[in-house]
Amino acid sequence: MSNSNADIRIEGLRKSFGGRDVLRDVNLEVPAGSIFGFLGLNGAGKTTLIRILLGLLQPDAGRCLMAGIDPLTQPIEARRRIGYMAENQVMYGWMRVNELIEWVALFYPAWDATLAEDLLQRMRLDPSQKVGALSKGQTSRLALLLALSHRPKLVILDDPTLGLDPIARRDLLRDMIGHLQDQGITVFFSSHLLYEIEPICDRVAILHEGRILRCAPVDELRENIKRLVFQSSQYIDTSKLPGLLDIQSYDGQLAVTVEDVDATRRALGPIHPLREVDLNLDEIFEAYVTGRREAPHAG
Amino acid sequence: MPANGQKIFRALLRKEWQEQRWRFFLGATVLSGLLAGLLRAQIIPNGEAALLIYGPVGLVMTIFLAMGSVASERADHTWEFLTVQPVSRARLLGTKWAMGLALLAGIIAIATTAGMVAMASRGFRRLPEFEYEEIRYRSNFFHLLTGAHPIQTIGVFALVATISLACWYTPLFFLLTRAKHEFTAALGGIFLTIALLVWLIQLSAGASTDFAGTVSFYHAALSCSGLLNPLSPAVLGFSENFAPFLPVLLLAQVGLWIVLPVWLVGRNSGRLIQKWMQT
Numbered sequence: 079m080s081n082s083n084a085d086i087r088i089e090g091l092r093k094s095f096g097g098r099d100v101l102r103d104v105n106l107e108v109p110a111g112s113i114f115g116f117l118g119l120n121g122a123g124k125t126t127l128i129r130i131l132l133g134l135l136q137p138d139a140g141r142c143l144m145a146g147i148d149p150l151t152q153p154i155e156a157r158r159r160i161g162y163m164a165e166n167q168v169m170y171g172w173m174r175v176n177e178l179i180e181w182v183a184l185f186y187p188a189w190d191a192t193l194a195e196d197l198l199q200r201m202r203l204d205p206s207q208k209v210g211a212l213s214k215g216q217t218s219r220l221a222l223l224l225a226l227s228h229r230p231k232l233v234i235l236d237d238p239t240l241g242l243d244p245i246a247r248r249d250l251l252r253d254m255i256g257h258l259q260d261q262g263i264t265v266f267f268s269s270h271l272l273y274e275i276e277p278i279c280d281r282v283a284i285l286h287e288g289r290i291l292r293c294a295p296v297d298e299l300r301e302n303i304k305r306l307v308f309q310s311s312q313y314i315d316t317s318k319l320p321g322l323l324d325i326q327s328y329d330g331q332l333a334v335t336v337e338d339v340d341a342t343r344r345a346l347g348p349i350h351p352l353r354e355v356d357l358n359l360d361e362i363f364e365a366y367v368t369g370r371r372e373a374p375h376a377g
Numbered sequence: 378m379p380a381n382g383q384k385i386f387r388a389l390l391r392k393e394w395q396e397q398r399w400r401f402f403l404g405a406t407v408l409s410g411l412l413a414g415l416l417r418a419q420i421i422p423n424g425e426a427a428l429l430i431y432g433p434v435g436l437v438m439t440i441f442l443a444m445g446s447v448a449s450e451r452a453d454h455t456w457e458f459l460t461v462q463p464v465s466r467a468r469l470l471g472t473k474w475a476m477g478l479a480l481l482a483g484i485i486a487i488a489t490t491a492g493m494v495a496m497a498s499r500g501f502r503r504l505p506e507f508e509y510e511e512i513r514y515r516s517n518f519f520h521l522l523t524g525a526h527p528i529q530t531i532g533v534f535a536l537v538a539t540i541s542l543a544c545w546y547t548p549l550f551f552l553l554t555r556a557k558h559e560f561t562a563a564l565g566g567i568f569l570t571i572a573l574l575v576w577l578i579q580l581s582a583g584a585s586t587d588f589a590g591t592v593s594f595y596h597a598a599l600s601c602s603g604l605l606n607p608l609s610p611a612v613l614g615f616s617e618n619f620a621p622f623l624p625v626l627l628l629a630q631v632g633l634w635i636v637l638p639v640w641l642v643g644r645n646s647g648r649l650i651q652k653w654m655q656t
Contacts (some may be wrong), residue, residue, distance in 0.1 A: 132461055157463035164461065168454040172395065184388045185462045187381065 084143075085110045085232045085264040086131065091140035092124055100126045102288040104140070108266055108281075110231075113258070115279035115296070116268040117363055123288045124268045125165075128236050131266075146263075158186060161230035161263075161319045167221040171210025175220060178209055179227070186228035192225035201253055215246025219253060226257055227362055232264045247274065255272035276359040283365050291366045292337075296359065303362050304339040306351040308332045310349060313349075320345055324369030335365040385464060385474060393446065393476035400445060401480045404438045411574045413495035416531070417487040431538035432611065435485070436570055439542045443549040444562035446473040450525050456485050467642050474550050474639070481546055482539055496527050505544070537610055540627050544607035544634035545573065551638055577606045599619035607634045 086108035093101040100123045108114045118124045129135040131144055142149060149156035169178055179198070183189040198205060201219040203212075212220065218238060225233060238254075239247040255278060258265055269275050275282065276296065283293040292299070303323070308314055310330045316322060321337025327347025331352070336342040339354065357365070411434055415426040447470070450456040459469060549566060556562035579602075603609055610627050 107496075134460060154463045154465055155463065162461050164457060167458060169458050170392070170455055181388055181392065182462065184384050185464055 082145035083110050083115045084108055084188040085145050086114075086266060087143040088127075088131075089141050091127070091142060092138045093123075093130065094138060099129075099139070100288050104285075104288070104290055106283055106290060106293060108264060110264050111262050112280045112299065113265040113267060113278050115272075115275040115282035115359075116266060116285065117272060117275070117282055117359075118268075119270060119367060122285045124285055125236060127285070128162075128234055128266075128268060131234065132160065132162060135314050136261070158228070159232065161225035161228065161233040163218075163221045163238045165240040167222070168218065169209050169217070170190065171208065173209050174205065175203055175207050175209060175212070176205035178220070179205075179224070183227070189228045189316065193229065194223060195256070197223045197227060197253075200256070204324055205226050213246070214242055214336075215249060218242060218246065219248050222250065222254060230263065232266065233258070234268075236268045237270065238267075239269070239271060251278070271361055272358075272360040282359065282365060286367050299359070299362055300356065302338050302340070303335065303357055303365070304342075305333050305335045305355040305357055306342065307341070307353050307355065307360075307366075308334070308349075308351050314346075318345060323365040326370070335361075335369060378451060386468070389464070389469065389472040390476060393473055396449075397442075397446065397480060400442060401483060404441060404480070404484040405487045408434055408438060408484055409491035412488045413491040416492045417495035417499055419499065423527050424534060427531055427534035427538070428611070429493070430488070431485070431542075433535060435538055435542050438484055439481060439546045440563065441479040443546050444464055444553050444556070444559060444566045446477060446550075447554045448556045448559045449563035451556070464582050470551070470554060470642060471639070474547065477550060478543055478546060481542060484526065485539045485542070489531060492531055493528055496531070533580035537623075537627065540631060541608050541610050544630045545570070547635045547638050548607070551642065573606060573608060577579055577584070577603060577608050577612060605633065 084107040086106065088104055088106040091101070091104040104123075108179065116124060116127075126135065129151055130137050131142060133149035133156050135151065138295060145159045145185065147156040147159060175198075179194055183191065183194070191288045201216075201223060203216060203220055203223070209217070209220070222238070225235075235254075237248055251274060267275060267279065279296055281293070281295050281298065284291045305324075308331065310327065310332050312332075312333060314334070316325055316334060316352050319334060319336060322334060322340045323337055324333075324335040327332045333355075334342075337359070408430065412426070412430040415421070415430060416423060421429070433452060447456065460466065508546045549569060552569065553565055556565055603612075604626070607630055610623055610630065613626060626632060
């Protein structure tokens with residue numbers, strides 16, 4: 079584990095359920111103060127990894143540290159220091175908003191009632207309303223309030239905008255970013271909606287079938303991963319392209335997506351593509367997860 | 378328990394009461410109504426009436442209380458929210474277990490009080506005891522009660538019932554924490570209780586002999602194993618051999634079925650429970 083300034087460190091984590099490997103030798107470091115996007119399709123193992131980080135599941139092998147605490151041996155201390163918001167978080171519908179806040183506050187020695195009150199007003203929540211009567215967007219904002227009011231050093235958000243309409247999603251992200259900016263809080267943001275992660279994340283990791291396929295700063299990904307478009311008549315030996323992620327053939331053109339554009343240029347030598355296309359995070363993710371590595375057959 | 382720990386325990390208990398109180402009111406109404414009705418009608422002796430109500434109806438109440446707490450939270454998906462709070466799984470389960478146990482004892486206490494009031498409303502008439510009553514109760518624990526005041530009779534039956542049902546409630550509660558839905562939990566509770574009763578029946582007359590009337594090792598072992606059955610005091614109270622040891626048996630059952638499971642859960646709040654619950 080190299081980076082001493084990491085808020086999350088994961089080393090050799092493995093977990094299987096009923097003989098099916100859900101996490102396979104996962105290694106990850108999340109630098110302190112960063113907003114870290116954790117990407118993966120549904121069923122990739124994101125929630126399992128998060129449950130291990132929270133000390134709710136025991137891994138089969140490996141270790142992790144959360145803000146300096148091992149959640150496997152000190153799960154309660156780890157959860158006290160972490161703010162956590164789950165996907166589609168369901169809370170006690172029979173409680174009123176203020177009752178739920180007061181109830182959750184008892185579990186956290188560092189609970190800041192003033193901050194909770196401030197967030198309650200900023201998130202436009204009625205304290206006397208029953209939790210069960212809140213809209214999905216309001217429920218998400220309340221869950222965010224509960225995750226932030228004990229001033230955690232590290233916040234884990236597990237697909238927090240899942241199931242929200244675009245307006246509610248925008249409101250939640252605005253409230254979240256509004257609070258997290260300049261606070262120095264480390265955010266571990268798991269999502270499969272990449273367009274919402276892209277503008278706010280410093281780094282991302284792509285998890286697929288229990289393995290980390292790539293972990294890098296977003297800018298580095300955008301800079302290095304390109305789609306190169308060639309005429310089909312140009313002879314390209316795709317088996318010799320380094321870091322090939324995807325090959326597509328259409329309209330007499332061949333588009334290859336590569337992990338390291340500089341290395342690919344060197345490998346191609348005198349052959350020049352028609353154009354180089356910049357990719358957004360969505361397209362990069364798709365290339366890693368569903369990319370075709372073999373050249374399409376003619377006809 | 379530190380001051381903050383007490384606050385957390387009280388907060389969890391308050392939530393449990395809010396969520397479980399309907400079970401308490403329903404259970405208390407059903408058990409009280411049946412017991413008071415039967416005792417006031419006096420169509421069977423007090424002891425028989427108490428056994429009939431505390432036994433089958435009490436077991437249904439026990440399943441009802443043991444199955445509900447965790448399974449309903451899992452079905453409502455609030456279980457995920459509860460378990461991510463910085464509270465140990467042992468404390469969460471311990472609070473739910475304690476609340477269910479308190480409700481069970483409370484239901485029996487209220488039903489017993491209602492039964493006593495019902496008997497009082499008839500002026501504590503000496504029951505028209507059946508002839509065989511004298512013979513059956515001649516040399517067992519409960520025969521001490523045949524000449525006793527009806528209040529004493531019902532009180533002792535209620536005490537034995539509370540301890541025995543609590544002894545079954547505790548392992549049943551921890552076994553059913555794995556159920557992901559109340560319906561599954563109810564089915565599990567019913568099957569486990571039937572298995573318990575089948576086992577208990579081996580303690581009844583004739584269990585230690587086979588059909589030819591000879592004692593076999595198998596039958597003797599099966600019969601003796603019945604001592605471990607949490608409901609065995611209800612049967613052994615009527616046995617000449619075991620009746621004198623009933624108070625000792627009750628204490629042993631409390632140790633085996635309440636203290637030991639709670640101690641085990643409290644000791645190992647991490648791996649054992651999480652492995653069992655796999656959440």
